[in-house]
Amino acid sequence: MDDQTRKIPSHEVTYARLRDMILFGHLLPGQPVTIQxxxxxxxxxxxxVREAIRRLTAEGALLPQGNRRVAVPQLTPALLDQLAFVRLTVEPKLAELAGAHLTPSLIDRLEAIDDGVDRAIRGGSVPDYLASNHAFHFALYEASEAPILVDIARGLWLRFGPSLRVVCARYGAAALPDRHEEALAAMRAGDRAALARAIENDIQQGIDQIRQAQAEGGV
Incomplete structure (x- = not known):
């Protein structure tokens, strides 16, 4: 039996589902949920489920609350500063590295994913926006051939995503971060430095929105 036909273990399926619930904001920061x-x-x-909770707690994506409850941690200004520093360091570098490995077919794929981002923004669908935005970034990052940095980025998004969901719902579709057209133009031009800057600007936009919401007491 090859890898494609081998059944994925149930604990891995459960972990992936719970991770996505956190990543895409289905669990609100600070709101306890029961294990049951x-x-x-x-x-x-x-x-x-217990194994998935254990792994995600170790990754900093969940906090035990007692009484068989867990919660997504709330993103404080101090934690946001740390996340911002690491994201703005790691992810533009991933984009720059990926720029050396881009192919016409990958750029076409990224354009198709970004069409989904645009449709989500026009339709005001925060869940579709979050899923498409994540797909765009990691389709690009995975071309970097830098698996350690990609793993770091995945962990950062787990901590950042729930608060971004709250902010997106608060400010509406028109304010959703999207600087992907700049990134795609840089890809088509073969300009790796411009690609890194576009991704940096895209990330900074989301960070600024969360900072604004924190200042207004909305996160």
Missing amino acids: GLIRDLEAGMTP
Whole structure:
């Protein structure tokens, strides 16, 4: 049996589902949820859910709350400063590295993903925006051939995503971060430095929105 036909273990499926619930803001920061509720929502058994919680707690994406409850951590201004520093260091570098490996077919794929981002913004769909935006960034980053940096970026998004969901819902579709056209233009021009700057600007826009919401008491 090859890798494509081998069944994915149930604990990995449960982990991926819970990770996506956190990443795309289905669990609100600071709102406790019961383990029993997660078992129901994930349609999984106690053991794989507990294992997923253990792994995501170790990754900083969940906090134990006692009484068989967990919660997504709230993003404080101090934590946001740290996340901003690392994201603005790691992710533009990933984009620059990816620029050396871009192919016409990958650029076409990224353009198609960005069409989904644009449709989500026009339609005011925050869930579709978050999923398409994530797909765009990581389709690009995975071309970097820098797996350690990609893993770091994935962990950063787990901590950042829930608060971005709150901010997107607060300010509406017109304010959703999207500097992808600048990035695509740089890709087509073969300008790796411009690609890194475009991704940096895209990330900074989201950070600034969360900072504004924190100042207004909205996160």
